[in-house]
Amino acid sequence: MTALLSAIGQHVEFFLGLLRTSLFSRFESREFTSQLASIGWRSLPTTLTAGVFTGAIMAVQFHLQLKDFGAEATLGGLNTSGTLREVGPILIAFMLAGKVGAFTSAELGTMKVTDQIQAIRCLGVDPVAFLVVPRFWAVVLSSVLLLAFGLVVSVTGGMIASYFVGGVNPQQYLSMIPRFAAAETVALACVKALVFGVLMGHLCCANGYWTEGGTQGVGRAVRTTAVQSMVAIVLADFSISWFLNGIFTALGK
Amino acid sequence: MILFEDVHKRFGPKTVLNGLNLRVERGEILFALGRSGTGKSVMLKHLVGLLRCDRGRIVLDGQDITQLDEAGFGPVRRKCGLVFQLPALLDSRTVFENVTFGIRTKPLREQIEAARRMLPEVGLEALADRMAERYPPQLSYGEQKRLALARTLLVDPAYVLYDEPTTGLDPATSRQVHQLIRDVSRKLGKTAIVVSHDMENALKTADRIVVLDAGRVVDEGTPDSIRTSATTLTQDFLREVRR
Structure with a gap:
């Protein structure tokens, strides 16, 4: 329990430091744009694949259920x-946690074990401001953009x-969307993406x-990132759904 | 002048520096020799604030740097440039961006001039015209090490700290690097502290040699006096040279 609290404390401290550095240090726009382009571009095929098949799988499953009630029109x-x-x-x-998260973790980890981070510090540059802050915001922005793109693709x-599979006319399919997926659905997706x-x-x-x-440490960092990201995403998903659904219900949406 | 006074450092149960006393004069080339794990690299990292000692005092040009915080080490790091054991270059940045990293806030023209001036000093004149096109992974390991030295020198530190500068290099390149350390120190007037296992090149390059064992200095002197030293560990290193 103490170890867990200590780990959470370290994460909170790191996150607050990251935000503080974002606010008060020179923003490394070149590092940020290069990371954004690299992460975004590299992850497009993954997002495209995940998006298309997520929507398709859901459609197949819903169709199986709805056809028994003759409600395919609402698909x-x-x-x-x-x-x-x-x-x-x-x-x-x-998918992004496995790709973007693992890549960024491995890149920073390799920089750490090959003394690049210490070398940067010794040259009078704050490695958090130079390496971490641009990567953090690049991951955040690219995740939001990729998730938005992935969701549009999944609808398609x-x-x-x-x-x-079900012979549902695309026009009929699209006409049903506003009746079931209103503004709060899009808001929920945006909040989750962020x-x-x-x-x-x-x-x-x-x-x-x-x-x-060393290299074993890099492997451990990548594994930890993947596991922690997935657990955190599931917990956050549950919390957001619960919280926002409560708000939307209270607002009568 | 650098002064280590009774410096102690432990990592868990392991004592790495155990009452280190050392004085480094301005302008000299000091070699610190010792077996692995005797605290040579740890000593260098204390000087640039990457590690903090548990006990003792470190003085740099009259200033006690032992209790400085991260911000306080800024000026110290401009005065003491550390060349790491690995080149520690940024692979995704060009040779130019790497070499000028420490002066990247200066105007571009100034950076270009400084890089063009420095690359030949470390034997990389061939790179000076292509520094914006080449990346560190395209260079040989020896060239990467020279580039790392150029990057450190561009900040114009008074003290250059070399952490095992010839690790991973063949004997010929190793000799060239030692010659380079000597040339740079003499020509640019830098004080050099070189952490090494290489007694042969230390005898040729150093003004003074200290031998470390179990986190403290067990022998020191000029290359001539070290050659005739009776200290067991020094004798062991000298036997390796004679083989």
Whole structure:
């Protein structure tokens, strides 16, 4: 229990330090844009694949259930709502945690064990400001953009699968979306994308920056990032869904 | 002048520095020799604030740096440049960006001039015209080490700390690097502290040699006096040279 609290304390301290440095240090815009381009571009195929198939899988499953009640017409709405609210953000975030999170963690970890971070410090540059802050914000922004892109793609994937599996007309599919997936569904997806991005960005940067023990240490950092990201994403998903659904219910949405 | 006074450092149960006393004069080339794990690299890291001692005092040019915080070490790090055992270059940055990293807030023209001036000093004149096109992974290990030295020298430190500068280099390149250390120190007027296992090159390059064992100095002197030293560990190192 003490170890857990100590670990949480370290993460909170690192995160607050990261925010403080973001506010008060010179922003390394070149490092940020290069990371953003690199992470975003490299993750596009993964996001595209995850998005298309998430929507398609959901469409196939919903169709199996709905056809028994002769309610295939509502497939577009139900599928989009379910994908945007829950399955899309979490599955795409898992894929990104495995790809973006692992890469960033490994990169920072390698820099740490090959003395690059200490060398930067010795040259009078704060390694958190130079390496960590731009990577954190690049991961956050690229995660939000990729999740948004992935969700749009997943709706398209669902529509295509519905047409081929259930014979649902695309126009009919799209016309049902506003009835089931209103503004609060999109808001929920956006909040989740942002929170998942912050979690992934923090965890991959912290674990990479804390790497010790040579190449084995880098491996451990990557594994820790992947595991912690997935657990954190699931917990955050549950908390956000619970909290925001409560708010939307109270607002009568 | 650098002064270590009764410096102690432990990592868990392991005592690495055990009452280290050492004085380094301005302008000299000091070699610190010793077996692995005797605290040579740890000693250097204390000087630039990467490690803090448990007990004792470190004085740099009359200033006690023992209790400085991270911000306080800023000026110290500009005065003491550490060349790491590994080149520790940024692989995703060009040769130019690496070499000028410590002066990157200066105007670009100034950076270019400084890099063009420094690269030939470390034997990388061939890179001076292509420094914006080449990346560290495209260079040989020896070239990477020279580039790391150029990066440190561009900050213009008074003291250059070399942490096992010839690790991973063949004997010929190793000799060149030692010659480079001597040339740089003499030509640019830098004080050099070189942590090494290499007694042969230490005897040729150093003004003074100290031998460390179990976290303290057990022998010291000029290369000539070290050659005739009766200290057991020094004798062991000298036997390796004679083989």
